[in-house]
Amino acid sequence: MERLAYDIVIVGGGAAGLRGAIAAAETSRALRIAIVSKVYPMRSHTVSAEGGTAAVLRDYDSFDSHGFDTVKGSDFLADQDVVEFFVRRAPGEVIQMEHWGCPWSREPDGRVAVRAFGGMSVKRTAFAADKVGFHMLHTLFQTSLKYENIERFDEWFVTQILAEGGKVAGVAALELRSGTIHAIAAKAVILSTGGAGRVYEFTTNGAIKTGDGMALAYRAGAPLKDMEFLQFHPTCLPGTGILITEAARGEGGYLVNNKGERFLKKYVPEKMELGPRDILSRSIIQEIREGRGFDGPYGHYVGLDLRHLGEEVIDRKLPMVRELSEEYAGIDPVHELIPVRPGQHYIMGGVHTDITGSTGMAGLYAAGEAACVSINGANRLGSNSLSECLVFGAEAGRSAAAYALTQGPVGSNPVTALAKAEETRIFDGLLKREGGESLADVRREMQRAMEEHVGIYRSAEALEKALSLLRELRKRFDRVGVRDKDPFFNTELTATLELDFMLDLAEVIANAALLRKESRGAHSRTDYPKRDDANFLAHSMAFRTATGPRYETKPVTITKWPPAARVY
Amino acid sequence: MAGAPAPKPASATPPPPPRSVPPPPPKPAVPAPKGSSKTIKLRIGRYRPERSAEPFYQEFTIPYRDDMVVLDALNYIKDRIDPTLAYRWSCRMGICGSCGADVEGSPKLTCALYLKDLRKSPVTIEPLANFAVLKDLIVDIEPFMEKLESVNPYIVRGDEKPIERGEYRQTPEELELYRQQSLCINCMLCYAACPVYGHDEKFLGPAASALALRYEMDSRDQGSEERLAAVATSHGIWQCTFVGECSVVCPKHVDPAGAIQQLKARAATRLMRSMLLPLSTR
Ligand SMILES: Cc1cc2nc3c(=O)[nH]c(=O)nc-3n(C[C@H](O)[C@H](O)[C@H](O)COP(=O)(O)OP(=O)(O)OC[C@H]3O[C@@H](n4cnc5c(N)ncnc54)[C@H](O)[C@@H]3O)c2cc1C
Ligand code: SF4
Ligand code: FES
Numbered sequence: 001m002e003r004l005a006y007d008i009v010i011v012g013g014g015a016a017g018l019r020g021a022i023a024a025a026e027t028s029r030a031l032r033i034a035i036v037s038k039v040y041p042m043r044s045h046t047v048s049a050e051g052g053t054a055a056v057l058r059d060y061d062s063f064d065s066h067g068f069d070t071v072k073g074s075d076f077l078a079d080q081d082v083v084e085f086f087v088r089r090a091p092g093e094v095i096q097m098e099h100w101g102c103p104w105s106r107e108p109d110g111r112v113a114v115r116a117f118g119g120m121s122v123k124r125t126a127f128a129a130d131k132v133g134f135h136m137l138h139t140l141f142q143t144s145l146k147y148e149n150i151e152r153f154d155e156w157f158v159t160q161i162l163a164e165g166g167k168v169a170g171v172a173a174l175e176l177r178s179g180t181i182h183a184i185a186a187k188a189v190i191l192s193t194g195g196a197g198r199v200y201e202f203t204t205n206g207a208i209k210t211g212d213g214m215a216l217a218y219r220a221g222a223p224l225k226d227m228e229f230l231q232f233h234p235t236c237l238p239g240t241g242i243l244i245t246e247a248a249r250g251e252g253g254y255l256v257n258n259k260g261e262r263f264l265k266k267y268v269p270e271k272m273e274l275g276p277r278d279i280l281s282r283s284i285i286q287e288i289r290e291g292r293g294f295d296g297p298y299g300h301y302v303g304l305d306l307r308h309l310g311e312e313v314i315d316r317k318l319p320m321v322r323e324l325s326e327e328y329a330g331i332d333p334v335h336e337l338i339p340v341r342p343g344q345h346y347i348m349g350g351v352h353t354d355i356t357g358s359t360g361m362a363g364l365y366a367a368g369e370a371a372c373v374s375i376n377g378a379n380r381l382g383s384n385s386l387s388e389c390l391v392f393g394a395e396a397g398r399s400a401a402a403y404a405l406t407q408g409p410v411g412s413n414p415v416t417a418l419a420k421a422e423e424t425r426i427f428d429g430l431l432k433r434e435g436g437e438s439l440a441d442v443r444r445e446m447q448r449a450m451e452e453h454v455g456i457y458r459s460a461e462a463l464e465k466a467l468s469l470l471r472e473l474r475k476r477f478d479r480v481g482v483r484d485k486d487p488f489f490n491t492e493l494t495a496t497l498e499l500d501f502m503l504d505l506a507e508v509i510a511n512a513a514l515l516r517k518e519s520r521g522a523h524s525r526t527d528y529p530k531r532d533d534a535n536f537l538a539h540s541m542a543f544r545t546a547t548g549p550r551y552e553t554k555p556v557t558i559t560k561w562p563p564a565a566r567v568y
Numbered sequence: 569m570a571g572a573p574a575p576k577p578a579s580a581t582p583p584p585p586p587r588s589v590p591p592p593p594p595k596p597a598v599p600a601p602k603g604s605s606k607t608i609k610l611r612i613g614r615y616r617p618e619r620s621a622e623p624f625y626q627e628f629t630i631p632y633r634d635d636m637v638v639l640d641a642l643n644y645i646k647d648r649i650d651p652t653l654a655y656r657w658s659c660r661m662g663i664c665g666s667c668g669a670d671v672e673g674s675p676k677l678t679c680a681l682y683l684k685d686l687r688k689s690p691v692t693i694e695p696l697a698n699f700a701v702l703k704d705l706i707v708d709i710e711p712f713m714e715k716l717e718s719v720n721p722y723i724v725r726g727d728e729k730p731i732e733r734g735e736y737r738q739t740p741e742e743l744e745l746y747r748q749q750s751l752c753i754n755c756m757l758c759y760a761a762c763p764v765y766g767h768d769e770k771f772l773g774p775a776a777s778a779l780a781l782r783y784e785m786d787s788r789d790q791g792s793e794e795r796l797a798a799v800a801t802s803h804g805i806w807q808c809t810f811v812g813e814c815s816v817v818c819p820k821h822v823d824p825a826g827a828i829q830q831l832k833a834r835a836a837t838r839l840m841r842s843m844l845l846p847l848s849t850r
Binding site for chain 2: 039040042043044045047048092095096098099100101103104105106107108109110111112131134135138142143145146154177206207208239240242243297320323324327328330438439440444482483484486488489490491492
């Protein structure tokens with residue numbers, strides 16, 4: 001087995017991973033950095049982000065305002081020291097992106113333009129039309145090409161974190177093109193593998209968002225934090241789950257029911273369409289339940305009305321909204337309502353890290369959607385997560401670099417032997433399996449169980465049901481056979497590995513949701529409809545054991561914003 | 569590109585020898601879900617280097633809905649009929665650039681093409697033309713990546729303003745000068761449509777040229793000298809005969825053909841300047 005060795009291995013080439021790689025590369029030219037990604041970096045799901053990136057860029061704005069909006073949006077579960085650090089760092093990151101060539105939209109005087117976004121009390125969201133993630137990802141990827149000490153392993157699928165004595169030693173990765181497992185030795189590993197939306201049936205997330213990094217960390221012994229908190233975005237196209245960005249409402253779009261009413265006046269009269277996502281999603285479900293939704297081939301929906309904005313504004317500021325509506329819903333938003341309903345969009349939880357990106361396991365770092373640091377708490381504000389990828393991607397890169405510089409050579413670490421065992425597990429175990437179960441069936445049933453029982457509204461009964469279904473599915477997974485026996489570019493094998501990861505995460509999510517007997521942010525328990533600060537103002541931490549997840553709690557850090565009722 | 573040739577096998581990576589038993593024969597197609605009785609046939613170009621050196625076609629019949637894109641059909645086959653089928657996809661919203669294939673002989677994003685618009689059965693789906701095939705619809709991207717990297721696709725500056733001093737001002741009009749070229753999703757459809765690239769695999773080609781122009785036209789950039797030198801090589805922009813197919817197939821309206829013409833003009837100006845002006849004033 002070929003053995004590769006780097007100072008830092010970054011798993012994932014999305015916004016967080018690329019930003020981390022550049023930060024590490026700039027820390028010291030002597031460091032050799034590898035980006036290992038299961039897809040070419042520009043395919044990472046950051047590419048799909050549409051609306052914008054939040055940062056304090058104007059005189060009328062302040063760190064306190066961005067900080068408080070974020071903490072209130074999080075339903076007071078975010079760690080406030082982390083939020084304060086985040087809002088101070090975000091502007092520099094947006095400007096850094098500008099220096100690297102990001103085609104931000106501009107004001108007439110040439111400054112980076114900002115727009116309104118849900119839950120943000122002033123205009124502070126920088127944007128590049130409505131293809132923000134796309135432009136940020138390509139800018140970061142192209143800029144990363146300048147650095148000679150960054151090397152890439154594109155279409156390499158990391159299957160395991162290798163560790164010895166509680167300390168990271170590297171990763172095992174399947175090179176898709178050759179169908180071989182490699183050991184990559186490293187002093188430090190950064191997980192920036194993105195979210196886990198594919199655990200659900202109806203999601204805005206692409207096929208690659210299977211939560212691999214969270215499962216990798218969990219299996220290596222690092223805890224997962226706040227996994228019960230998933231964001232459901234209010235406006236997704238029925239059928240496909242394709243996102244219609246919040247920027248459509250930021251630019252003045254309305255949500256209407258089948259009576260043509262802007263129904264949000266009953267739920268969030270102060271903020272209307274710019275209320276936070278958790279509340280808007282629940283309001284839509286409520287309207288539909290009370291019979292005021294529209295009926296379509298993919299269930300009930302409400303309307304997103306942009307007609308009053310006019311063709312010129314739509315084309316200049318929301319070109320992708322028009323493109324997606326025309327191509328994927330067959331309607332033109334200049335003349336018609338866009339059909340929308342809530343769908344899984346983002347996971348607030350993830351691999352626990354401290355403010356430096358460290359997971360607590362020596363040498364293991366995490367950043368981006370895969371991590372939980374936590375600025376998002378129980379509900380993320382739109383446009384904070386791309387900023388989070390930049391701020392904490394860079395921070396994890398610098399921390400990992402500082403750590404790697406203190407470590408001796410990787411020469412003697414035992415990764416080859418460790419990866420040999422992984423090779424046996426995958427090629428002699430999984431690949432040779434002849435079971436009669438279908439991968440796609442087990443995956444679909446997991447997604448349906450999560451959708452139905454661990455969705456926007458939850459209850460003890462539903463969650464117990466989900467857990468029993470998941471236990472059954474885990475057993476069935478062991479009988480899933482792999483029909484493609486060629487190790488080379490075997491996308492059936494990688495899909496099997498991904499399902500294995502997702503089943504772990506689904507179990508952690510459902511259990512965490514069951515244990516949190518309150519409603520906070522995006523976690524709504526019908527049997528415990530109130531927030532309960534006395535018992536639950538704390539992060540949940542899930543540790544892996546042989547019999548399933550074990551949970552601990554971790555206090556929330558409060559600096560200047562004492563928990564208060566969250567009204568909009 | 570009507571009548572694209574059958575997929576050509578990758579020559580760069582000799583297929584490793586088969587490791588194990590051949591797959592069991594495909595299960596019969598699952599009956600159509602209730603309520604839909606229509607079916608459609610797909611004819612897919614397949615290539616399994618570990619089993620046979622020759623590409624082949626395989627037909628699948630699947631239930632049809634009006635709102636099905638080609639990618640939905642591929643996913644239906646993979647999930648319910650033949651899990652061995654290999655292809656790339658992720659975003660299914662036309663932005664990640666991974667799902668390109670030749671459909672009925674023209675390069676398309678499979679996630680953005682409705683079967684109903686093809687009005688045809690069987691529908692033939694093959695790997696993108698002009699690229700070496702690795703497995704089924706998966707082609708070798710590496711040569712394309714090398715081209716992208718060769719044009720210095722980043723801002724180059726002699727002087728770097730400190731971050732604390734804020735952004736480089738750029739007006740909406742200045743942004744407009746390169747916005748179109750910045751929309752490329754690297755889907756490579758333009759290469760599959762380009763006859764020059766079909767003959768000369770070293771040709772820099774459409775998307776990489778558009779990317780070069782994107783940075784050329786950016787008011788913040790000062791790296792024109794090296795970048796123009798990088799695109800005006802013997803396999804560079806001068807090879808383009810302005811067929812223009814690349815701009816026809818581009819799903820993001822990047823107009824790479826126009827970009828190459830603009831680059832030619834800029835490179836020619838630079839050449840003239842270097843011939844006419846004394847060294848000291850260049
Ligand atoms: C449709 C949509 C719109 C959004 N809009 C906005 C917005 O407007 N503003 C905002 O702030 N946020 C937005 N978000 C959220 C935001 O885009 C994401 O949270 C963010 O981009 C995540 O970036 P990342 O770098 O953490 O992960 P990703 O970009 O998902 O990258 C993950 C990387 O990890 C790699 N990887 C994963 N598993 C493995 C493995 N096993 N081995 C090797 N590599 C692996 C992948 O190849 C990929 O390179 C949006 C999200 C969606 C889905
Ligand atoms: S120029 Fe157009 S066709 Fe070519 S890679 Fe870019 S987006 Fe695709
Ligand atoms: S799947 Fe991303 S462009 Fe088609």
